[in-house]
Amino acid sequence: MRDADFFRRWLDAAAAAVEREADRLTELDSPIGDADHGSNLLRGFVAVRAALAGADASAPPGALLQLAGRTLISTVGGASGPLYGTLLRRTGKELGEAAEVSDEQVREALDAGVDAVARLGGAAPGDKTMLDALVPGVAALATSYADAADAADAGAVATTPMLARKGRASYLGERSIGHQDPGATSSALLLRALADAAGGAA
Amino acid sequence: MRDADFFRRWLDAAAAAVEREADRLTELDSPIGDADHGSNLLRGFVAVRAALAGADASAPPGALLQLAGRTLISTVGGASGPLYGTLLRRTGKELGEAAEVSDEQVREALDAGVDAVARLGGAAPGDKTMLDALVPGVAALATSYADAADAADAGAVATTPMLARKGRASYLGERSIGHQDPGATSSALLLRALADAAGGAA
Amino acid sequence: MRMLINTADTVVADALRGMAAAHPDLDVDVENRLVVRRDAREGGRVGLVSGGGSGHEPLHGGFVGYGMLSAACPGEVFTSPVPDQMLRAAGAVDSGQGVLFVVKNYTGDVLNFQMAAELAEDDGLRVEQVLVNDDVAVTDSLYTAGRRGTGGTLFVEKIAGAAAEEGAPLDRVAAIARQVNESSRSFGVALSACTTPAKGSPTFDLPDGELELGIGIHGEPGRERRAMMTSREIAEFAVGAVLEDLARSGPADAPVLALVNGMGATPLLELYGFHAEVARVLEARGVPVARSLVGNYVTSLDMAGCSVTLCRADDELLRLWDAPVQTAALRWGR
């Protein structure tokens, strides 16, 4: 079973990954975007850290994720703010009030979260967006957290040859081919952070 | 004695020199000026060519120089337009209506022209301006046209270590040191053209 | 990095402090990132709220005031604002007549404004939204993010703002805004990339002697790179693309409002020269230019380049365009 501390460790590891990789994410967002993805997420996860630090010590997993999601929505802006915010809020809502949740519940909740992202943004796998990492990543949760991280990584890498159909990269048409999607890359970081949290607890 | 044709050849050679050296003059005007001296004179001397082509075949030396001076004033702009325009107009006025003039008259007329430039611009030799080529150049006319050209060349080169006190270069203060003055350089071209005209006629 | 800034993080807050100092007639909330017309709630007008990433100045903050926007929500550089800003802005300008959100069509702007609209409606406000998507360089389809909102935004904000100022009700202001958007098309070119404070180096590499055709206003490269063209050739290309698209939805010879817009680093001297070519092409094609605007209005930081926007204008749009406006960046008639 996974308690609130597990989710705090996840979000903490995610924040650390974003801090570490912010410049690279912004760099990826330059040729096919507007060079802000790293600074967007950095602003958001710094705020998430602060929000979690201020949250009730007894807050259950679902409440923590919803708080993190609301914080991203209120601080990130851009496309990724509402999308990642929705991912965490929806996942949190699915987890409800329980103090501890099973890995199966985590998987189902994340599945619902990813669904909400797809509905909000109108994108599908293959469109060269964060969904190309999130969808295979969350699917692989069925085997293990480590597999999920690996699948998300592979999904992110696989966006390189894709032609973008959503987000700013789509404005480039054919010229979007040959660049890895920044959002898929940050999604892979999030799932790697989840695996780290799970690994540390194992 | 020097007839109208001599002065036509002078101005023609001057125009050719400016056409040839325009980029270099503009280049010299970049570090200590505003990067337009070459294009300024080019515009002016192209117009002078046209004006002379349209001038009465019987026009005497004085009239030709006045016409060239007026043309420079009406087409060049900047500092060099009124200054070179005044040089030629004043020199032309000194030559009066005579169809032929002696070298001594040429020297005296140019002397008056250079004086007019000094009065108009308020500069003196040593201020890092065209006067640093014109004054020694016209003084050396007392010996020969070739000496005048050499003296003007030397005068232009000697502006390099000077601190500018007039014109745009003066805004730079100490930083004007180490650059050759563009106006002194074009003045040396004018006197070299004069020597060429005299040499060709000799 | 050649920027006149303190730190990359404070660029937007610093600019808002400067707007506050320069324009005492505006309510500038630096903390909450809002520029609000001081008398926004007086007169019982429909509120007009826009916003988007910063870096496009004077859009949108420079267009807040009499006859144009009621409030603007500046996001971080090239990053759409967060819903909290639009929600607060809506609350600050609503006088019971409802609020129109003017949203440039970017995924981020659309999602954030949408969230704000839902929250505002939860609060009991009436909110309409108009999406600006005037950029013909981008293929429009159900399966893409669709066309970007660029120069046409100025026309929408000015003309809808004039309607709101006259006291038109929300549905009418929204309808006019949509009409202006549907009548507006833009095309942009870049002669250089721009540099965001966060990245500190140009967003793409454009060798001397080449240009990008079909750029947006966020430093993204265009659809196509070509060898440098003359101002005349660019005008022919850009106006041609705009007119071709515009002709699909109306008469090809209707009078237009013409905006020649600088991307930030192109001198006004060049923009006027370009406008001469735009006017020439329009004349050759028999399109009367009813009004012209030349300058930096919807920029992309320090990018060199320009865009041209044409808006087919009937008498009513023209009348609203000519109506008095008093903002930091657009002003006439008072």
Add this chain to the structure above:
Amino acid sequence: MRMLINTADTVVADALRGMAAAHPDLDVDVENRLVVRRDAREGGRVGLVSGGGSGHEPLHGGFVGYGMLSAACPGEVFTSPVPDQMLRAAGAVDSGQGVLFVVKNYTGDVLNFQMAAELAEDDGLRVEQVLVNDDVAVTDSLYTAGRRGTGGTLFVEKIAGAAAEEGAPLDRVAAIARQVNESSRSFGVALSACTTPAKGSPTFDLPDGELELGIGIHGEPGRERRAMMTSREIAEFAVGAVLEDLARSGPADAPVLALVNGMGATPLLELYGFHAEVARVLEARGVPVARSLVGNYVTSLDMAGCSVTLCRADDELLRLWDAPVQTAALRWGR
């Protein structure tokens, strides 16, 4: 060369054609290089004529109109106009009340305007001249070319223009213009050099991470090169230099008009941020800011950087500043 032009030779003519197309209310004479207020001769006002090299847009052509200039004479890029232009302009705007030439203090401008003034007087016109020399970066002495005319020119043209519009006689308009000049001081910095069309490459080499202090508006380097400074440090330096000089001729705590002027390629976002710092320094020194203007007004082609100009303003200057103006680039009150 990243320019939106046809050819280097046609830049000024092309821009004038564009002005003619954009502003049907102006008389633009492309051939003779003149921008004239259409009703310049009506109303029996003193004529206000200015001009100078092109590349500083919107100065001067953008300031022709009601309450400001009667005519502008654009020279080639960075090259003062020729006397023929000013003479023709004087003839076109004189209604018998005489003409004031507003001349920025550069050798070329001074000489060409002087020649024009003499020719105009030969034609029987009354001509006064005012020399603008507001740039404190340059040492003023009898033995040099003296201080440059920069941002203060806008204050002189606006305020003297308002006086002329009110019907003040020539000597009074000239006296006000001189008072404004004597009350104005400027200081400029460059973060990059500019590129003239004729040369096609930057006028000087400025490595990343350095800036030039005390630049003019013709792409000339400044007095001093330094390691990059923050916006706050630059404001402290520039405002300090301006105030120190201004204090020599009047009370140190008099209200000022403040102009934060972009050199061409610096985004408005940054200019507003810089204005915040300027306002902060002025407040710390107890100098009230009566009015602010932030934007690109007296530029240096595509140079990145800015200048700050302060003009000590008594009630009468303030009243004339606030008076209506209707030009392409400055407009309020009508």
